[in-house]
Amino acid sequence: YASNYYKGRPALVENMYGKGKVIHFGGTFTRENVKALMEYTGILEPFSDWVELPEACEISVKAKEGKTYLYVLNYSEGSQEIIMKIPAKDLDTCEEIQGRVDLKAYETKVYQLYI
Numbered sequence: 001y002a003s004n005y006y007k008g009r010p011a012l013v014e015n016m017y018g019k020g021k022v023i024h025f026g027g028t029f030t031r032e033n034v035k036a037l038m039e040y041t042g043i044l045e046p047f048s049d050w051v052e053l054p055e056a057c058e059i060s061v062k063a064k065e066g067k068t069y070l071y072v073l074n075y076s077e078g079s080q081e082i083i084m085k086i087p088a089k090d091l092d093t094c095e096e097i098q099g100r101v102d103l104k105a106y107e108t109k110v111y112q113l114y115i
Contacts, residue, residue, distance in 0.1 A: 012037075050113065052083040057103065068113045074103040087114045 001009050006026075013024045023041065027033060038044035047059060047070075056076035062069045070088065074080045080103045087098045088111035103109060 050084070050086050050115070052085065054080050054082070056080050057082060068115055070111045070113055072103060072109045072111070074105065074107045077105050079104050084111070088112060089114070 001007055001011055011025065011027050013026075015022050023037075025033075025037060035044065047061060051059060051070065051072070053059065053072065056074060056078075057080050058073045058075065060071040060073075062071065069091075072082060082101050082103060084098050084101055087096060089095070090097050091110045091112060097111070101109075
């Protein structure tokens, strides 16, 4: 903190605990603060190593019997381009995919990831 009675005290404290860490944030939650905290912790885009997608799309990840599945939902009335950064199998077509993929308006896809 830079002013008031908190001047000179930390606004964010991070401590290791077991295999994880605990973060204590003492401040007002603004959009900017929350975004910065989520970027710092890696939860803003936790799957960015696997896929890049526009804001009109949503992803969900599921794991079952040692396999990982990525569900991609296009919520827009237009097609959207996603970029698969790792190899995957389109479970509708059984095709191997990687790179640019177009999702039609309101389309949902399920991919088995090779990770």
